Amino acid sequence: MAQYTLYGAPISYFTGKVRAYLDWKGLPYHEVLATADTFREVILPRAGFPVIPIVVTDAGETLQDTTDIIAALELRHPTPALAPRGALQRLAVALLELYGDEWLVIPAMHYRWHHNREWAQRAFGETNAPTASPEEQIAVGMQRAGPFAQAAVRLGAGTPQMRAAVEKSYEALLAELDAHFQALPYALGRRPSMADFGLYGPLYAHQYRDPASGDIMRRLAPHVVRWIERLQSPPTVSGGHANDFEADTIPATLEPILRRQMREQMPVLADSAMRLTQWLQDHPGESVPRAIGMHGFELEGVQGERIVRPYSLWMMQRARDVYCSLKGEDRTRADTWLDHVGGGQFRLFQDPPRLVRSGLSVALAPNNGEAQGLMR
């Protein structure tokens, strides 16, 4: 008897993240396809807005947002442990989840909508209207896929020069990931952590499963393919305590990946924080939209434009919380490691006011964090 119901779809980035997590944890669940009917009858009434995935528990609670879903399930099912205890590993995990969720969405959307568009439109139609005729599915798919296709451009992959830069960066990342997974089975070594599920989101549904992207991955990164398949048929994990993670070190082969994140994503987050802080001052009492205008960014030496996403700063806050909670020896080790991977901007990040998640955006935390003892 299933304890959880996952409403999602094979084509969905964030469904992939939660599905891989549920499979590895061995939690009892069944998956329901997010068709148009499912959206109308279940997702909209429960979540209040159209989004996948959501998880519904046997007790009827609705969980939304993959980071919050996994955190809630981890509290209920602490073993096998997903979170390492060591300071450096906790920091690396939070950073890689931020990277997977909020940065690798750029290549994921670019490749889907600029290299797999017709396939993706058909897949959207089949998901939305599984019983319709192929012609109807194409029409439905084109309509449903519209906003997602535009998102590739809004997230940054607009001009031909920037699209080439996105591909250059992604192919280099694939080479770095391939070297890592050639050396080690999982991100932190011998057992999966949240870093694996964070990276699996962008890399599975779009980059492994979409046909043209899957060809690229199989050609350039066979060890990444094997890691994806390993996460889909998880071995039983021995033990189950957080201290099963190896000593608190970060594998050297992860360093180029974190260095890439620091170089590419951190300047965007720093500018987003400045803009959100200003926006909050200029719009007192207003709810924060999913995008607050556009800003410039740089990738592989190319200048582009993208939306400013407040939600990314909530994910960043989680990583900053890990860092800011470190004391003494742990802080010193984290600083040394961050400097080593080019993380000066992360260390010195100018945090916006304390945030809480609100749907697909954020809101100011009550008392702006003071009540939560989070003053820095």
Ligand SMILES: N[C@@H](CCC(=O)N[C@@H](CS)C(=O)NCC(=O)O)C(=O)O
């Ligand atoms: N941060 C959210 C993102 C969820 C999300 O973006 N889901 C996509 C499908 S993979 C979606 O339904 N998007 C609807 C939209 O962006 O309006 C999470 O972690 O759950």
